[in-house]
Amino acid sequence: MIDTAFNYILPRKFYTRPVITVAKELLGKVLVKNEGKIILAGRIVEVEAYDGNIDEASHSFKGKTKRNEVMFNEGGFLYVYFTYGAHFCCNVVAGKKNHGAAVLIRAVEPIYGIDKMIERRFERKLKSEKEIFNLTSGPGKVCKSFGFNKEHSGIDLTGNFIYLLNAPKLQKSKIGVSKRIGISKSVDLPWRFFEIGNPFLSR
DNA sequence: ATCAAGATTACCT
DNA sequence: GGTAATCTTGATA
Numbered sequence: 607m608i609d610t611a612f613n614y615i616l617p618r619k620f621y622t623r624p625v626i627t628v629a630k631e632l633l634g635k636v637l638v639k640n641e642g643k644i645i646l647a648g649r650i651v652e653v654e655a656y657d658g659n660i661d662e663a664s665h666s667f668k669g670k671t672k673r674n675e676v677m678f679n680e681g682g683f684l685y686v687y688f689t690y691g692a693h694f695c696c697n698v699v700a701g702k703k704n705h706g707a708a709v710l711i712r713a714v715e716p717i718y719g720i721d722k723m724i725e726r727r728f729e730r731k732l733k734s735e736k737e738i739f740n741l742t743s744g745p746g747k748v749c750k751s752f753g754f755n756k757e758h759s760g761i762d763l764t765g766n767f768i769y770l771l772n773a774p775k776l777q778k779s780k781i782g783v784s785k786r787i788g789i790s791k792s793v794d795l796p797w798r799f800f801e802i803g804n805p806f807l808s809r
Numbered sequence: 810a811t812c813a814a815g816a817t818t819a820c821c822t
Numbered sequence: 823g824g825t826a827a828t829c830t831t832g833a834t835a
Contacts, residue, residue, distance in 0.1 A: 690817050691828030710816055746817050
């Protein structure tokens with residue numbers, strides 16, 4: 607079951623805190639896309655923080671542009687961008703209005719609507735059981751599986767279309783920390799967070 | 810108008 | 823482990 611009183615939709619307050627706090631606490635929370643007939647859900651297991659004030663790798667570092675303007679909202683909005691001519695990546699905006707920070711969702715553990723995710727991502731059935739671990743184990747893969755694209759950028763995550771459900775905080779001992787992946791600036795910031803040992807992590 | 814870079818992925822050796 | 827694919831965006835002229 608997804609919608610229980612226990613698993614309430616995360617409120618604005620959750621998102622308007624500092625981006626590093628939000629990033630760590632997003633681990634274990636459940637990303638939901640409710641298309642009505644189709645409901646997709648996945649448990650967040652890997653994220654990266656981006657903070658425009660001090661982080662050259664952040665899209666928001668050089669200020670507001672048409673592409674990144676959503677990042678300057680207050681926390682709790684979805685920021686989706688297109689990259690490498692092929693992939694979308696989805697982020698959760700964090701912090702106060704005009705700060706320009708967001709958390710990249712790098713990997714989720716699929717938990718509901720899995721057959722639909724497989725259809726959208728591979729356009730065929732799984733070739734083997736272990737291929738499930740390649741379904742949502744990367745930022746582009748998550749977006750393909752959930753059908754996220756530019757149209758979804760700017761959506762309010764406190765609404766009832768795309769949102770996050772609460773879940774208990776992970777134990778500190780379960781949270782891994784590392785440098786971020788695939789960037790060429792501010793490479794040493796230890797702003798990647800993941801659930802240690804989870805089989806759905808990227809690479 | 811042109812250009813370089815990119816918060817990736819799939820496929821090859 | 824290495825790299826081609828592919829096209830949007832933002833910067834510069």
